[in-house]
Amino acid sequence: MENLIGTAPEQMLLHGPKKRLLDAYHWHEPKIGIIASYTPKARDVEDHFGLFRGVDQIEAFAQATIVSCATFLECQKQNCTPLQLKDKFIPAFISVGNVNFHDYLQEGETFISIGKIKFYKFRQMVADGRIYKAPKGLDLAQYFSDFDESKLDNYTLNDDFVLVAELFDITGRALKKEVFKR
Numbered sequence: 001m002e003n004l005i006g007t008a009p010e011q012m013l014l015h016g017p018k019k020r021l022l023d024a025y026h027w028h029e030p031k032i033g034i035i036a037s038y039t040p041k042a043r044d045v046e047d048h049f050g051l052f053r054g055v056d057q058i059e060a061f062a063q064a065t066i067v068s069c070a071t072f073l074e075c076q077k078q079n080c081t082p083l084q085l086k087d088k089f090i091p092a093f094i095s096v097g098n099v100n101f102h103d104y105l106q107e108g109e110t111f112i113s114i115g116k117i118k119f120y121k122f123r124q125m126v127a128d129g130r131i132y133k134a135p136k137g138l139d140l141a142q143y144f145s146d147f148d149e150s151k152l153d154n155y156t157l158n159d160d161f162v163l164v165a166e167l168f169d170i171t172g173r174a175l176k177k178e179v180f181k182r
Helices: 054-078 082-086 140-146 150-154 177-181
Strands: 024-029 033-038 089-093 099-101 111-121 124-133 162-176
Touching: 024 054, 024 082, 024 140, 033 054, 054 089, 054 099, 054 111, 054 124, 054 140, 054 162, 089 099, 089 177, 111 150, 111 162, 140 150, 162 177
Parallel strands: none
Antiparallel strands: 024 033, 033 111, 089 162, 099 162, 111 124, 124 162
């Protein structure tokens, strides 16, 4: 596998479906970055006035970037599947840097997470990026089919994408399961 395009997120994110905040991968360059999308469901906004909370946006971004990308790279390194990797490690947040919210998301509004990998070593990844509300009805797979690293670096998107959040230093690490058995 060269990248995550065409991979079902549930193959990379092995926790339960109610906590999976990722629908599809649209662009992925290992060690560089990723673009993924999610459309909040009714369960995601329940008891939150129909809004997809900022904390959930951070989680969705982290799943799209540090969890998906680090799992991909670690599986390549260890020549294993994500399911085999799950037997050894648990993904965990280490820290969240600055997050600036510019807009909000509601149930049914598709958004994209654009993540740039800043650091990856010893199963730890740090990413910066942005979340944008996608235009209604846009075929995201087609739109990002000719995307490249230069567009990623400059967040080059059509003007009809709406900036929702800027995220800095989102950090995660795959922790050995044996740490939790003590």
